[in-house]
Amino acid sequence: MTSYKLVIAEKPSVARSLAAVIGAIQKQNGYLEGKDYLVSWSVGYLVELAAPSVYDEKYAKWRGEDLPILPQPWQYTVCEKTSVQFNILKQLMNDLRVESLICATDAGREGELIFRLIYALCGCRKPVERLWISSMEESTIREGFQNLVPSSAYDSLHLAALCRAQADWLVGINATRLYSTMYGKTLNIGRVMTPTLSMVVSREARIVAFQPTSFYHVQLDCGGLIVQSERLPDRGEAERISALCMGKDAKVSSLECKERTENPPKLYDLTSLQRDANRLLGYTAQQTLDYAQSLYEKKCCTYPRTDSRFLTEHMEASVLELVDMITRESPFHLPSSISCNPARVIDSSKVSDHHAILPTANAAGMDFSSLPAGERSILLLIMARLLCAVGEPSRTEETTVTVECEGICFTAKGSHRVELGWQAFESDFYAAFKSTSENQEPQDKRLPKLNTDMVFPTVTASIQEGQTAPPRHYTEDTLLAAMEAAGAEGLREDVERKGLGTPATRAGVLEKLVKTGLMERVKTGKTTVLVRPTDKGASLIAVLPEELQSPELTAEWEQRLRQIERGELEPEVFMRDIRDMVMNLVNTSQPIKDAHVLFPDDQNTIGTCPRCGSQVVEGPKGFSCANRDCRFSLWKDNRFFTSKRKVLTAAIAAVLLKEGRVPVKGLYSEKTRKTYDATVVLDDTGDQYVNFKLEF
Numbered sequence: 001m002t003s004y005k006l007v008i009a010e011k012p013s014v015a016r017s018l019a020a021v022i023g024a025i026q027k028q029n030g031y032l033e034g035k036d037y038l039v040s041w042s043v044g045y046l047v048e049l050a051a052p053s054v055y056d057e058k059y060a061k062w063r064g065e066d067l068p069i070l071p072q073p074w075q076y077t078v079c080e081k082t083s084v085q086f087n088i089l090k091q092l093m094n095d096l097r098v099e100s101l102i103c104a105t106d107a108g109r110e111g112e113l114i115f116r117l118i119y120a121l122c123g124c125r126k127p128v129e130r131l132w133i134s135s136m137e138e139s140t141i142r143e144g145f146q147n148l149v150p151s152s153a154y155d156s157l158h159l160a161a162l163c164r165a166q167a168d169w170l171v172g173i174n175a176t177r178l179y180s181t182m183y184g185k186t187l188n189i190g191r192v193m194t195p196t197l198s199m200v201v202s203r204e205a206r207i208v209a210f211q212p213t214s215f216y217h218v219q220l221d222c223g224g225l226i227v228q229s230e231r232l233p234d235r236g237e238a239e240r241i242s243a244l245c246m247g248k249d250a251k252v253s254s255l256e257c258k259e260r261t262e263n264p265p266k267l268y269d270l271t272s273l274q275r276d277a278n279r280l281l282g283y284t285a286q287q288t289l290d291y292a293q294s295l296y297e298k299k300c301c302t303y304p305r306t307d308s309r310f311l312t313e314h315m316e317a318s319v320l321e322l323v324d325m326i327t328r329e330s331p332f333h334l335p336s337s338i339s340c341n342p343a344r345v346i347d348s349s350k351v352s353d354h355h356a357i358l359p360t361a362n363a364a365g366m367d368f369s370s371l372p373a374g375e376r377s378i379l380l381l382i383m384a385r386l387l388c389a390v391g392e393p394s395r396t397e398e399t400t401v402t403v404e405c406e407g408i409c410f411t412a413k414g415s416h417r418v419e420l421g422w423q424a425f426e427s428d429f430y431a432a433f434k435s436t437s438e439n440q441e442p443q444d445k446r447l448p449k450l451n452t453d454m455v456f457p458t459v460t461a462s463i464q465e466g467q468t469a470p471p472r473h474y475t476e477d478t479l480l481a482a483m484e485a486a487g488a489e490g491l492r493e494d495v496e497r498k499g500l501g502t503p504a505t506r507a508g509v510l511e512k513l514v515k516t517g518l519m520e521r522v523k524t525g526k527t528t529v530l531v532r533p534t535d536k537g538a539s540l541i542a543v544l545p546e547e548l549q550s551p552e553l554t555a556e557w558e559q560r561l562r563q564i565e566r567g568e569l570e571p572e573v574f575m576r577d578i579r580d581m582v583m584n585l586v587n588t589s590q591p592i593k594d595a596h597v598l599f600p601d602d603q604n605t606i607g608t609c610p611r612c613g614s615q616v617v618e619g620p621k622g623f624s625c626a627n628r629d630c631r632f633s634l635w636k637d638n639r640f641f642t643s644k645r646k647v648l649t650a651a652i653a654a655v656l657l658k659e660g661r662v663p664v665k666g667l668y669s670e671k672t673r674k675t676y677d678a679t680v681v682l683d684d685t686g687d688q689y690v691n692f693k694l695e696f
Contacts, residue, residue: 015041030088047117050075061613113161160565198549210470222456227410250405266309267356270503282527285507300363305504306354325364391422414447486551539598607657
């Protein structure tokens with residue numbers, strides 16, 4: 001009997017790419033076969049942490065008195081929508097022909113957990129090796145299969161992923177139920193989501209409370225040179241200085257020239273790519289991640305879910321080859337040879353699981369018109385960043401002149417670009433996108449020829465008034481930066497950052513904030529989209545304790561998860577602190593007075609959800625549970641009532657929710673074409689659609 005190795009990828013498309021390289025080309029039901037390999041796949045998470053009701057049926061309804069819910073031991077369930085593929089994997093794992101497995105899910109925290117949960121729930125005990133690659137190119141896949149390592153090498157990564165999932169479950173389930181039942185509204189709370197919302201609410205509050213103040217500058221026109229005083233808070237003082245200097249002589253008292261060097265930018269990690277794509281192209285963080293993931297699966301870029309912006313030492317030759325191919329074959333208009341210094345992007349000490357995002361050799365010579373517009377733009381960004389990162393520094397000559405008049409100093413600054421370096425290419429790239437970079441310096445502002453002996457006779461003085469500006473609203477660009485920097489205040493540049501979430505999870509956090517109605521996107525230009533809290537989001541932060549909304553505390557948790565990943569912290573220590581926090585939260589939280597002002601009831605409530613105990617509210621198309629995670633809905637145009645020529649009214653729905661049945665007269669029979677009276681019974685099995693049946 002032939003022995004096989006079972007390879008499990010995270011997605012069907014990835015499985016097909018792996019199978020093509022190792023020769024598993026025979027299609028079977030849910031897997032591929034050939035050359036001693038069986039290759040199958042997950043579809044994201046096939047196994048998930050069990051719902052509260054699995055531990056006890058009473059948890060099916062949301063009640064504050066049932067909290068906290070602290071599972072011990074944890075249980076897991078197969079996701080209903082993907083159970084068919086789970087059963088295929090279970091059958092393959094237990095196939096007598098399969099001697100061992102290869103975990104080929106995405107090489108990161110989430111990919112590791114996806115495989116481990118399937119492996120555990122299938123009851124498999126066969127040996128496992130790990131495929132760890134950063135590109136879907138054939139050469140990289142082949143090399144990865146030649147350098148498989150025992151799965152045990154990634155046990156700490158699995159433990160960190162499991163702790164993250166369990167901590168999110170504990171905080172999300174308990175805090176969401178606690179505050180939702182306390183205030184009679186579905187209030188979604190998350191370990192990372194809520195501190196992120198808190199930053200947005202805090203910024204918005206500062207903007208609303210901001211009171212502009214006026215300030216003044218006195219300017220002197222010295223005939224071809226405009227110099228300016230320091231900022232003055234009092235207009236009277238500005239008028240005094242203006243009158244004093246009007247028509248007087250001014251003399252150059254100092255002239256300072258210095259050269260400023262600006263090094264090339266670093267390569268992209270996921271967060272910096274998402275930030276640039278948002279600022280330049282208007283893409284959301286989730287869109288950028290989706291485009292980059294698709295490019296990875298098409299073998300056009302390396303693994304996108306990385307937090308590193310450097311490459312390892314053995315990649316130097318690859319960088320030279322990539323830059324050469326991009327120069328010759330990419331859609332950019334480039335000179336025949338451009339500067340390339342790989343040393344600028346090489347630092348093995350700053351690469352953990354994956355190196356920075358790079359285009360692949362496949363991408364350099366491909367037909368860009370064959371890619372969807374979003375993917376094409378992201379790939380161009382990645383290619384452009386590589387060319388910039390290995391370029392030469394730019395050099396700018398800066399001049400500061402100080403002019404004295406009647407004992408008062410006035411200054412002016414000028415600049416002159418001596419060497420464009422990497423910025424020459426960046427400027428051309430932004431021009432191609434018809435965008436401008438906030439980081440780009442304005443064009444040369446040269447001062448006239450000056451020397452320290454110059455005197456300007458009879459200068460003209462004037463007053464310029466300005467006002468202080470409020471803080472800027474967050475965009476996804478600046479919010480991602482704030483999430484990345486959370487908890488890092490006062491840290492040195494070389495100290496590990498803490499941050500909210502990980503590069504791979506931040507996009508999902510922002511999407512959930514929008515989906516649950518706690519945050520909204522407001523478009524103000526072609527590409528600029530602001531993120532602001534909704535009234536519901538601001539109200540939620542107003543009632544939550546500091547421990548749930550503190551970015552610093554959550555960033556500390558993220559750092560501890562990374563310590564677990566490196567084997568420096570025991571998982572139980574972390575989980576004990578999370579459980580203690582949840583217990584304290586439940587035991588000490590009290591509703592604030594006059595909460596109806598913060599959470600007004602703007603919908604018609606008709607009853608209680610039979611599945612989760614939340615309110616059921618009327619909408620234009622039906623009656624739905626206010627808890628968005630619950631799928632219970634009674635649709636007004638459902639087939640059961642329309643076929644009987646009846647309308648599911650709010651009155652009928654209310655009785656059904658309260659009693660589970662309601663007498664209805666004049667029901668129409670399509671078979672006999674006559675009417676009859678019967679009792680309609682709510683027959684809810686928990687599926688996507690609610691059923692009804694008749695009793696006579």
